[in-house]
Amino acid sequence: MAVMSVLVFVGIYMIGDPLAILVSPEATELDREAIAKSLGLDRPMWEQYLTFVTSALQGNFGKSFVFGQPAINLILERMPATLELALIATFMSVVIGVPLGLYAGLRHETVAARAIMAGSVLGFSLPNFWVGLMLIMVFAVQLGWLPASGRGPTMEVLGIHVSFLSLTGWKYLALPALTLGLSKCALIIRLARATAREVMLMDYVKFARAKGLSEKRVIGVHILKNIMVPITTVTGLELGSLIAFAVITETIFSWPGMGKLLIDSIVHLDRPVVVAYLIVVVFLLVIISLIVDILYSVLDPRVRLGEAK
Amino acid sequence: MTATLQVENLETQFPTRDGIVRAVDGVSFSVDAGEILGLVGESGSGKSITGFTILGLIDPPGRIANGSVKFKGEELTTASPERLRSLRGSRIAMIFQDPMMTLNPVLRVDTQMIETVQAHEKVSEKAARARCIETLQSVGIAAPEDRLKSYPHQFSGGMRQRIAIATALLHKPDLIIADEPTTALDVTIQGQILYEMRKLCRDTGTALIWITHDLSVVAGLADRIMVMYAGKIVETGAIDTVIERPQHPYTRGLIGSVPGAMPRGKRLFQIPGMAPAPLNLPPGCRFKARCSRADAVCDTMPELLELNPGHRARCHHPFDAKPLSPAEVVS
Ligand SMILES: Nc1ncnc2c1ncn2[C@@H]1O[C@H](COP(=O)(O)OP(=O)(O)OP(=O)(O)O)[C@@H](O)[C@H]1O
Ligand code: SF4
Ligand SMILES: [Mg+2]
Numbered sequence: 001m002a003v004m005s006v007l008v009f010v011g012i013y014m015i016g017d018p019l020a021i022l023v024s025p026e027a028t029e030l031d032r033e034a035i036a037k038s039l040g041l042d043r044p045m046w047e048q049y050l051t052f053v054t055s056a057l058q059g060n061f062g063k064s065f066v067f068g069q070p071a072i073n074l075i076l077e078r079m080p081a082t083l084e085l086a087l088i089a090t091f092m093s094v095v096i097g098v099p100l101g102l103y104a105g106l107r108h109e110t111v112a113a114r115a116i117m118a119g120s121v122l123g124f125s126l127p128n129f130w131v132g133l134m135l136i137m138v139f140a141v142q143l144g145w146l147p148a149s150g151r152g153p154t155m156e157v158l159g160i161h162v163s164f165l166s167l168t169g170w171k172y173l174a175l176p177a178l179t180l181g182l183s184k185c186a187l188i189i190r191l192a193r194a195t196a197r198e199v200m201l202m203d204y205v206k207f208a209r210a211k212g213l214s215e216k217r218v219i220g221v222h223i224l225k226n227i228m229v230p231i232t233t234v235t236g237l238e239l240g241s242l243i244a245f246a247v248i249t250e251t252i253f254s255w256p257g258m259g260k261l262l263i264d265s266i267v268h269l270d271r272p273v274v275v276a277y278l279i280v281v282v283f284l285l286v287i288i289s290l291i292v293d294i295l296y297s298v299l300d301p302r303v304r305l306g307e308a309k
Numbered sequence: 310m311t312a313t314l315q316v317e318n319l320e321t322q323f324p325t326r327d328g329i330v331r332a333v334d335g336v337s338f339s340v341d342a343g344e345i346l347g348l349v350g351e352s353g354s355g356k357s358i359t360g361f362t363i364l365g366l367i368d369p370p371g372r373i374a375n376g377s378v379k380f381k382g383e384e385l386t387t388a389s390p391e392r393l394r395s396l397r398g399s400r401i402a403m404i405f406q407d408p409m410m411t412l413n414p415v416l417r418v419d420t421q422m423i424e425t426v427q428a429h430e431k432v433s434e435k436a437a438r439a440r441c442i443e444t445l446q447s448v449g450i451a452a453p454e455d456r457l458k459s460y461p462h463q464f465s466g467g468m469r470q471r472i473a474i475a476t477a478l479l480h481k482p483d484l485i486i487a488d489e490p491t492t493a494l495d496v497t498i499q500g501q502i503l504y505e506m507r508k509l510c511r512d513t514g515t516a517l518i519w520i521t522h523d524l525s526v527v528a529g530l531a532d533r534i535m536v537m538y539a540g541k542i543v544e545t546g547a548i549d550t551v552i553e554r555p556q557h558p559y560t561r562g563l564i565g566s567v568p569g570a571m572p573r574g575k576r577l578f579q580i581p582g583m584a585p586a587p588l589n590l591p592p593g594c595r596f597k598a599r600c601s602r603a604d605a606v607c608d609t610m611p612e613l614l615e616l617n618p619g620h621r622a623r624c625h626h627p628f629d630a631k632p633l634s635p636a637e638v639v640s
Contacts (some may be wrong), residue, residue, distance in 0.1 A: 198524040203410035209366055210405075211476060212398030221424075225415045300415055302461040 064265070064273045071272035075242060075258055075280050081151060082250065082257030084162055086242040088173055089181030097185040101192025106200060106219065108193070121178055123186030129243060132179040132252040139175060146171050149254040157245065176253040180246060184238050192227055199226045229300045233274055238290030240285040312339040313484050313516035314363065319376035320353075321362045330587045332358040335376070340484065343422035343514040345507065347527030347548065349449045349563065350537035351584055356520045357406075359537070360486040364403055365393040366480045381483065399429040402477035406489040408470035409542060412461035418472055419457040425479050450507065467498040474502070503530050524563050528552055537546040538561050539584055539595040546620030556616055556627035558600045594625070602626045602631060 064071050088136030100120075104113040140148035149162060152172035199205060200223060208222045248258035254260065258277055266275035297303050332355045340346045361367055363378050370413035370587040385393065397403075405411045413421060419438065422445075426437035431600050438457070445453035448471045461469055468564040470490055477485055487506065491499040500529065505608065507530055510517045521527055527534060535545040536559065544557040555561045562580035582599035591597055600607070603617060606625045613623040 034587060039611060109413065163628050177577070204413040206361075206366060207403075207405055207411045207473070208413065210364060210397055212394050212396070212405040213424060214394065214428065214430045222413050222416070226413070229415065301417075302462050 013269055062245060064270050067270075067273075071270075071276035073279075074261060074273055075276050078258045078261045079256060079280065080161060080258060082243060082246050083165060084257055085173065085175050085176055085180060085250070085255060086239060086246055086255060087256070088164060089177040090184065090235060090239050092177055093181040093185035094231065096190050097188030098224075098227070098231060099187040102219070102224065103194050104189065104198025105193040106223075117193070120186040120189040123182045123189075126182070128183065128248050129252055130181060131182055132176070132249055135175045136252070137181055146175055147256060150176070152257050172288075176249050176255050178250045180242060184235075184242060187238065188235065191230060195227045195230055196223060199223050200228075225299070229296065232291060232295050232299055236288055236295065239288050243281060243284060310370055313342050313344075313381060315339045315377075315379040316359075316363070316520075317379075319359070319378060320374040320576070321360060321367060321371060322374045323360050323371040325588070327582065330589045331540050331590070332371075332587065333362060336537070336542055336561075337376075337538075338471075338535055338542065338545065339354070340518060341515040342483065342516055343510055343511055344533065345517045345519060345531045346516055347348065347531030347534040348520045348537065349524055349534060350525060351522055353539075353584055353587065354537040356537055357488050360403060360488050360520060363486060364401060365390075365398055366397075371585070388422060389496070395429065397483075398477075399480040400482050401484045401486070402480070403486045403488065403489070404470075404473050404477050404484040404490045407493050408466050408473055408490075409493070411473045414461055417458060417460055418464075420638045421478055422449075422457070422472070422479065425476050429480055437463070444478050448472075448475045448478070449501070449574075450475070450515055467494050470494060470498075470502065474506070478509070480563040482515060483620075484516045484518070485510075486518045489522070491526065499526070506530075524552070534571055536563065539590060540588070541595065541623065544620075544622040545613075546617075549600065550617070550620050554620075554628075556620070556622035557596075557624045558628070559596050560622075560629060562599075594623075 063069060064074055067074060100116050104116040107113050136148045138147045150172065152168050153166070163173050205218060205222055208218045213222075243259075246255075246257060247262055249255065250257045250259035251263050258280070262274065262277045264270075265277070316339065317337050318333065319333055319336045323330040323332060330397075334353075334355070336359060338346070345547065348359065352355050354366070358367070358371075362373060363380075363385070365388070369372065373386050376386065380396065385396075388396075412418070422441040423437045424431060426432060426440055427434075430437075432440075438588050442453045450468065450471055456464075462471075464472065470493075470610060474490070485506075494502070503526070506517065506519075509515060509531055519527055519531060531548050533546065534548045534551050536543050536551070536557065538559050544551060544555065544560045551560060552564060555564055559580070565580075580599055584597065585591060585595055591608075592610070594600070594603070594611055597603045597607045602624075604626070610623075611623045611625045613621050615621045616627055
């Protein structure tokens with residue numbers, strides 16, 4: 001995290017001078033200096049970095065050059081929108097991907113199974129932004145069923161604004177979540193299929209049938225539970241990349257999340273916000289991988305901690 | 310009295326890209342209540358597939374091409390999937406070779422046993438659990454109430470096999486097919502399990518088919534023995550008769566390769582060569598390439614003939630029905 005903060009800091013420092021963008025061309029040299037002084041941009045780079053680190057350790061990432069608010073507040077304010085989008089996208093890709101992959105694995109010689117696999121190749125290879133634009137074209141422009149941009153009205157739960165509680169909210173969520181989740185869904189289909197084909201040949205599945213269990217129970221409990229172990233791990237790890245990928249999707253759909261804020265901040269060379277964004281994302285990734293570890297041990301008793309053999 | 314299991318001319322085939330694999334090729338036998346039949350043969354001879362065919366558990370594209378399986382007079386090859394399901398695990402149970410693989414690693418033992426009870430009987434979870442505890446006790450697992458809450462990986466191989474056996478016994482089946490259930494276990498535990506299974510069959514009248522590639526395992530256990538080679542039965546008869554006076558060269562080779570059947574100091578005899586590839590079977594006797602008695606006649610398939618009452622062998626040049634002398638084993 002420390003390494004990353006240096007890299008990002010230096011990187012953005014080199015890219016350009018925020019003053020050039022912040023200050024209007026007509027401003028006098030005096031105005032420029034005044035602004036630079038107020039933002040601390042007149043001091044040398046190492047000093048700027050030190051100031052940044054000391055205050056960052058106290059939870060202060062500095063004020064946004066553009067909004068004049070603490071950067072971290074800006075990020076945290078936008079975070080729920082991004083998290084909601086990423087979680088819904090993940091949820092959709094699991095709910096759609098696991099049954100399709102399971103089917104494709106168990107009935108791998110059927111036409112439907114081949115169609116699913118062909119579809120998953122598409123889902124993998126189509127670029128994110130293109131899918132987003134196509135979805136907008138079809139559902140928003142041509143059919144006019146779903147809104148093409150924004151988040152629409154939100155509801156407040158425990159002080160957090162969310163969309164998924166209302167039908168209108170879902171309408172706004174649908175296209176961006178689909179765009180974001182599509183390639184993950186393809187990944188999950190392939191993973192579920194591969195594990196299903198592996199698991200269905202295991203002795204314990206044959207033994208489950210030999211015990212006289214119904215197909216429903218053999219597939220829904222014995223096979224599915226084993227598939228969910230790798231699916232959970234991969235889904236958790238991919239959630240991180242979804243949050244990162246959300247940058248593109250959020251830009252296309254003008255989704256007011258951290259990703260869009262990041263792009264805007266990069267455009268304005270708003271250093272504190274960019275740095276704060278990256279710190280928050282890294283922090284999220286750490287939390288997610290912790291949760292995955294816990295889930296993993298819940299699903300797979302063999303890795304459960306503190307158990308005597 | 311109808312036999313518990315009556316198999317007639319059973320053929321199980323697997324279509325593959327390179328041709329049809331006839332894993333079970335015209336097999337007929339029967340098992341009576343309380344009887345123990347040993348099914349012996351090398352790896353790949355079709356023993357497991359015979360067992361799975363009886364249970365109706367052949368994975369497509371494999372199929373039963375011919376023959377009949379009658380369980381207490383009821384034809385199983387044409388039975389509905391639901392009827393087969395209701396028989397599996399309740400009237401006909403199977404135990405597998407590798408105890409490390411037969412229990413689902415992500416489900417607790419009680420889940421896996423109780424579901425077996427409830428798949429066949431409408432009983433409460435509590436009653437089902439009580440039955441599981443009782444059955445686990447009967448196969449020698451101490452403190453079953455606590456052990457039930459564990460996961461399979463918390464048990465040793467021997468314990469897991471006992472759990473699998475207990476699961477098979479939950480509904481007091483009429484027929485148990487045990488597919489090399491002790492191969493993966495050490496000799497002491499193997500002996501214990503054999504003894505317990507034998508006692509159980511005698512006491513309850515359960516018919517048992519014990520599959521193994523090791524003749525010495527069934528020698529002290531089975532009533533009758535059936536030797537399989539490349540999908541066909543090559544010799545069958547009462548256990549003592551077959552072991553003391555084998556008629557088929559393959560059986561004789563198997564007995565020669567059992568440690569202890571040979572005079573001390575002599576090298577353990579191995580049948581030379583390998584079983585024919587299942588896709589490339591010779592038209593005549595399938596053992597010909599490895600047989601020291603083979604001649605031109607052996608290019609036609611020998612019939613399974615009854616040479617002595619109850620003792621049959623598939624060979625053009627069977628050994629005389631006289632006891633085996635050590636010198637003959639190596640010949
Ligand atoms: N799904 C399948 N597709 C093609 N051939 C198969 C299939 N399953 C089994 N066979 C073939 O059937 C034959 C018999 O297999 P089987 O498992 O019954 O042998 P086995 O006597 O039980 O051997 P082992 O002692 O190794 O368990 C083998 O030659 C195998 O190649
Ligand atoms: S039929 Fe011929 S080849 Fe086959 S076992 Fe008998 S003697 Fe050997
Ligand atoms: Mg086998």
